[in-house]
Amino acid sequence: MNQRNFIVVLVLIAAALAGWMFYTSQQAVQAEPIQEISTKYWNSSHADAESEAFIHWNEDDPAEIPVFCARCHSTSGFTDFIGADGSEAGKVDAPGKINDPISCTACHSDAAHALDSVSFPSGNEVSGTGKNSVCMSCHGGLSAGTGVAKANEGKDLDVPMEGSSMQGPHYFHAAAVHQGTDAGVGYEYEGKTYVGAFKHANTVDSCVSCHDPHSLHTQDIPESDASLCSTCHSNVSGWADYRSVSMSKVDYDGDGTVEPVFDEIEGMKAILIEALGKYSIAVTGTGFGVNFDAYPYAFIDTNQDGTIDESEGIFPNQYNTFTPRMQRAAFNLMFAVKEPAAYVHNADYVLQLMYDAIEDLSELSGVTTAGLTRP
Ligand code: HEC
Ligand code: HEC
Ligand code: HEC
Ligand code: HEC
Ligand code: HEC
Ligand SMILES: [Ca+2]
Ligand SMILES: [Ca+2]
Ligand SMILES: [Ca+2]
Ligand SMILES: [Ca+2]
Structure with missing residues (x-):
């Protein structure tokens, strides 16, 4: 997203969130200024358009993210998944865009705010997940x-x-x-x-009670430097x-x-x-061994010494x-x-x-x- 589009989005988000912020400000001591939120967000890995998680499909033809992968690897795929784009909710209908990291609109829409349950690749569903639903929808795994x-x-x-x-x-x-x-x-x-x-413990028992949803780091304690x-x-x-x-x-x-x-x-x-x-x-x-830094991680331990050295940890030597x-x-x-x-x-x-x-x-x-x- 370029700077100008970003400002347009910010204005839209600010308007959409005005009512919600009024509501939360009744509860929180002080609502966070939007500027602070966006600074935190732009430094987070969700905003990192160069990351492998968002450019992995750039060389594909056509250059798009397959339906099966788009939900978690693009904002377009996620808004499609939750039905915020007007499509059917609970499924991805169209391939996702490349270079489309997790932006404000992924987590902030009526459909995103209304989420209250998450289904996992096991088929299990967990409900009552509230604000954590967005996080859990992308961090629940791909297979079980x-x-x-x-x-x-x-x-x-x-x-x-x-x-x-x-x-x-x-x-x-x-x-x-x-x-x-x-x-x-x-x-x-x-x-x-x-x-x-x-x-x-009850102050640290959900995703957003521990993680600041914008910086992704652990939450700051207001008015304190303590961890x-x-x-x-x-x-x-x-x-x-x-x-x-x-x-x-x-x-x-x-x-x-x-x-x-x-x-x-x-x-x-x-x-x-x-x-x-x-x-x-x-x-x-x-012999079987692993090197978790080299895809596909499991290799034949040719000399059966219990470790995978450089010559063993290569794709053609994968354990199969x-x-x-x-x-x-x-x-x-x-x-x-x-x-x-x-x-x-x-x-x-x-x-x-x-x-x-x-x-x-x-x-x-x-x-x-x-x-x-x-x-
Ligand atoms: C349920 C959500 C979800 C789905 C669906 C999903 N991924 Fe991911 N994927 C993730 C998350 C979260 C990460 C971040 C992990 C990281 O940065 O290492 C990730 C990371 C990756 C990475 C980067 C790994 C690295 O080493 O940085 C690749 C490549 C990838 N996924 C490919 C795929 C492909 C291909 C598909 C479809 C077959 C897919 N993903 C579907 C959630 C998902
Ligand atoms: C990965 C999901 C995600 C992304 C991306 C995201 N937010 Fe949020 N945001 C949340 C969640 C979850 C909350 C609720 C936090 C809470 O109440 O504890 C929230 C809260 C807010 C609030 C209310 C703040 C407060 O302190 O009560 C504002 C305003 C906001 N976000 C704006 C933005 C803007 C602007 C962007 C983009 C620069 C953005 N968000 C990106 C998930 C996200
Ligand atoms: C639309 C999918 C999506 C949503 C929604 C989402 N994430 Fe992520 N998250 C990802 C992907 C993809 C990555 C990997 C990004 C990268 O490699 O740059 C990631 C990375 C992370 C990281 C690793 C940060 C780092 O620097 O290593 C944390 C922590 C995280 N997410 C927490 C959250 C929390 C908390 C929420 C909810 C507020 C959330 N995520 C919502 C897809 C998502
Ligand atoms: C409100 C108090 C509280 C806060 C805040 C808290 N913890 Fe804990 N933590 C506990 C208690 C109590 C246990 C023991 C829970 C149990 O074993 O059931 C625990 C256990 C743990 C464990 C061991 C888990 C295990 O299964 O053995 C780790 C690791 C941990 N905490 C890390 C952290 C980190 C990191 C943070 C900050 C991000 C944090 N905790 C914040 C109270 C807290
Ligand atoms: C007790 C606080 C706590 C809670 C609750 C918590 N996290 Fe974390 N999370 C952490 C800490 C601390 C780290 C970094 C640990 C490290 O690097 O050693 C982390 C790391 C992560 C990462 C990046 C590394 C990884 O192994 O995946 C993701 C993604 C993530 N959390 C997402 C979530 C989601 C989604 C939830 C809700 C289901 C959640 N977290 C709940 C404290 C918490
Ligand atoms: Ca859809
Ligand atoms: Ca030990
Ligand atoms: Ca021990
Ligand atoms: Ca070996």
């Missing part, structure tokens, strides 16, 4: 563990599938993690129970300390030390990766002999890895999913859950 189960229905769990690839829920699926089994996006094993939405977290976690003075919050006093990853839950999750990931590797050698005869049992375990690994803030959104849910995956592989991998703790 139920999809993996369906695709592999009736197949022998331990027979390799030639040409298979690692499945995951996509990226930054914060709402899927936060809502736990209520969203049901992880691969949930039969006979196990899983935690629901992470309640945390949102420090009122309850005294060791936190800023972003750099978030990952060191320690509350649970449980050694989930069984390494003999009670660490901040962020590190317990890292430990659990490492054990799951080891389990997948040993299972793969035992069942398929091929998953068994159904491996594929569901790897889905839970991706679920935890591709949401780096899982530790603050819902640590218990990702720990449960990974623990159950390790357990499910254990008979053939030899990597057991002895010493690990399931939340």
Whole structure:
């Protein structure tokens, strides 16, 4: 959007929001000046038109975002999805525009303000989501563990599938993690129970109570320099300390030390990766390893040393002999890895999913859950 269009949009938004702001100003101590809001917004990654998330389709012919992807990768796709453009609500009818990042009008329209429920790729719906509905509609993931189960229905769990690839829920699926089994996006094993939405504490239990919806950073505390977290976690003075919050006093990853839950999750990931590797050698005869910085993340560990080096982490060497049992375990690994803030959104849910995956592989991998703790 160029500067002139932006000003036009600002004026429109200001008018549309006047009534709403009057209403909120009755509740809030002080409504935020529009200028401050737009400065915050323009510095946020939602406004970053150069980002891969908004230019990924630029070289396509035609240069547009497919219907299936447009909802979360363009304002045009999102307004189409919620029916704010006059089209049918709940589905995307037309391809999205390229270079069309998440703008004011994505989140501010009558249709957006009226949203109060969100459906997840599992088919589960969560209602009463209020102002968080916009966030949750784009951060709920693209596919769910139920999809993996369906695709592999009736197949022998331990027979390799030639040409298979690692499945995951996509990226930054914060709402899927936060809502736990209520969203049901992880691969949930039969006979196990899983935690629901992470309640945390009542001032920090929803997307916009923690995140400023415009800067996307954690909310400022009015008239104070203190961090949102420090009122309850005294060791936190800023972003750099978030990952060191320690509350649970449980050694989930069984390494003999009670660490901040962020590190317990890292430990659990490492054990799951080891389990997948040993299972793969035992069942398929091929080494398995990961490099989460290189697409498609799962590679053949040619020399079976448990790591993927530069020569192994290349596209033609991708791992493609998953068994159904491996594929569901790897889905839970991706679920935890591709949401780096899982530790603050819902640590218990990702720990449960990974623990159950390790357990499910254990008979053939030899990597057991002895010493690990399931939340
Ligand atoms: C439910 C919402 C949603 C849908 C639908 C969706 N995405 Fe995404 N996608 C996201 C979010 C959120 C991110 C931001 C993660 C990030 O910046 O790393 C993302 C990031 C990406 C990225 C950038 C990854 C990177 O490394 O920066 C690509 C590429 C991408 N998606 C491709 C697709 C494709 C292709 C489709 C359609 C098949 C699709 N997405 C559908 C939500 C979605
Ligand atoms: C990603 C979604 C999103 C985007 C993009 C967005 N907003 Fe908002 N905005 C929200 C949400 C959610 C709230 C409600 C916050 C609350 O009440 O806690 C809000 C609140 C507001 C308010 C009321 C402020 C207040 O303090 O009560 C104004 C005004 C506003 N936005 C203007 C804008 C403008 C102008 C832009 C573009 C520069 C913009 N918004 C972009 C989601 C968004
Ligand atoms: C229309 C889809 C859409 C909506 C609505 C949306 N997001 Fe996003 N969000 C994205 C995409 C796409 C990215 C990745 C942007 C990029 O890579 O530049 C992202 C990135 C983020 C990030 C990462 C910021 C960073 O710098 O790494 C946070 C945090 C975030 N969103 C929070 C929210 C919150 C809170 C809301 C609701 C107020 C929200 N999002 C609404 C699509 C959306
Ligand atoms: C307790 C406060 C809190 C709540 C509630 C919360 N977040 Fe976050 N979120 C954070 C913090 C803190 C980070 C950054 C963590 C880090 O970088 O280590 C983060 C990071 C993110 C990111 C970027 C990284 C990632 O792993 O996805 C997105 C997107 C996001 N949050 C969206 C949401 C959405 C959507 C909701 C509501 C379902 C939500 N958040 C609820 C605190 C919160
Ligand atoms: C109003 C008080 C309060 C605020 C504010 C708060 N927390 Fe918490 N936090 C708690 C409580 C209470 C727990 C323990 C919850 C539980 O285990 O059920 C907790 C637990 C945690 C955990 C451990 C989660 C787990 O499952 O073990 C992390 C990480 C965390 N908080 C990070 C943050 C961050 C980052 C912020 C700021 C963005 C924040 N908290 C703000 C009260 C708060
Ligand atoms: Ca539509
Ligand atoms: Ca530990
Ligand atoms: Ca550890
Ligand atoms: Ca190797």
